[in-house]
Amino acid sequence: MISRRDFLKRTSAAIAAAGAIQPLLGWATEDSGVIPGKEGMIVRSFRFLDLEMPPEYANLFITPVPHFFVRDHMHEPSTLDAAEWRLAIGGEVEKPMTLSLADLAKLEPHTVTNTLECAGNGRAFHTPHVPGVQWQRGAVGTARFSGPRLRDLLERAGVKPAGKHVMFHGLDEVPGKVPPFIRSIPLDKATDADTLIALQMNGAALTKHHGFPARALVPGWVGAASCKWLAEVKVLDKEFEGNFMNPGYRMPNQPIKPGEAVRPEETHPVTALNVKSLIASPSDGASLESRSVHIQGAAWAGETDIARVEISTDDGATWQSAQLGKEHAHYAWRLWSHTWKAPKAGTYTILSRATDTQGRTQPATAVWNPSGYLYNAIDQVKIHVAA
C-alpha cells in the first residue's frame, strides 16, 4: 500500500516526467523547461535556480506561490526530512537550544504580509553593466508569511549583553570552495515584532524553493536577509564576517563613478528596500485596440509606506496621481491604477513614479553601484495604441 505522501510524491514525479516530453514534441521553446510548481516564470538560471516573475503578475496584492520569484545562491538541499530537521539557537545566549519543527509549531504564530525583493532586482538596467543574475523587473513578490517570532525564541534562549547581531545559516549545499551563504542582521531588527521564523507562505507549508521547512523573514529588507532552509541562528558580538556580508551585499556610502575603487570601510550592508513601483499592465511592447488605457501595478518602499504613485505619458513633463488600492499592510506593496485616454493613435511611453511617506521618490536614473543593488529608477513600458 502506498501512503498519501508517497502518492503525492509519485504524482508530482509523474507530472514532471510528462512535462519533460514537451520539448520533444515542440510544445515549448528551446529555452524552456519544467520546474514543478513554477509556471510561466522567466528563467534566469535553472542551476542555481533563479526564476523571475513576469511583471504582469504584479496586479495581485498576494502573489501566488507558483509565480513567486526564486533566488538560490547555491544548490538547494538535496535531502530535507521534516521529522529530522532541527533549528539550533546558540552563540551569545544563556541557554542554547535545539528545536524541532513540532517545537516551533507549538509557539504562537504571527503573520506578516511582506513584499520580498531581491537586492539585485533591476540589475540588468544598470549602465555600465555589472556582473550577477541579470534580473529585470520581476525579482519581487508579496506573500503572507507565518511562523513564530524570532524574538520569542531569542527571549527563551536569553541573549547575553555581548549579543549585537544575529546570524542565519541555511542548509544550501555549497559547491567547491565557495564560501557558505551566511549573513547576519543587527539585534534590533532580529527582535522586531515582525521578524519571523516563517514556516508558511500564503497559508501553506513553505515549498522547497522558498526554504522548506523554515526560513527567516526579515520584513522590508532585501531578500538575502531572509535566509532559506534555516538550520542555525547564532547571536554574535559583531556583524558576521564572510563573503556574503563583505564584499557581497554592500553599497558604497557615497555614490561612486563606474570603475572608481571604493574602500571596504566606506561601504555598508544592504538592508531595507528602496521606494519603487512596477507597471503590471499594459505589458511592455503591448499593442492596444482602445485609446482608453487602464494602467495598473504595485509600489513598495521596504519599511516605510507608499504615499503616492504618479503616472506620466509625456516623458515626465506632467504627472497624474494614480489611485491607490484598498489592501494595505505595513511591509507590503500597494496596488495602484490609473485610466488614461491616449489623445491619438501612436506609440507612447508610460512612466510610473512612487513616493513614500518619508518623502523618498524614485529617481530618473538609479544610483549605480558595483554589484547593481537596489535599482529603483522610475518604471516604464512602451505601448502602441492602434485606434
Add this chain to the structure above:
Amino acid sequence: MSQRSRLVLAVLVLTVLAMTCVPLLRAQSPELPPGPMQGKVTTACTECHESRIILQQRLSKAAWTKEVDKMIKWGAVVDAADRDGFIEYLSTNFPTDKPPYEAGKTSAEKRKK
C-alpha cells in the same frame, strides 16, 4: 507476462525515458558559443552552475578577469596556462555592447487544452 514481453516492455520504457530526458537536459543548459575555448570553458564553468549564468553577462574584459579569478578561487578548475584564454573567450563572446540575452520561460507542467 512472459519474460520476453517483460524485457520488451523494459526496453520500451527505457527508450521513452531516454527520449524524454535528452531534450530536457539540453533545454536545461544552452551551449556556450563555438570557439577554441568552448570545450574547456564548458567543462570548467558549468560544473557548479549552468551556462545561462554566463550567457546573460555583458562585461568588460576587466570585469571578466575579476569573474574568472573569483571563480578559480571558488574552485573552478582552470589550468594556469588557460586563464588568459578563458578571459579572452568570455570577453569576446559576452562584451558590454552585445544585445541582451533572451531568457525563456518555464513551461506548464501539463499541456494546456
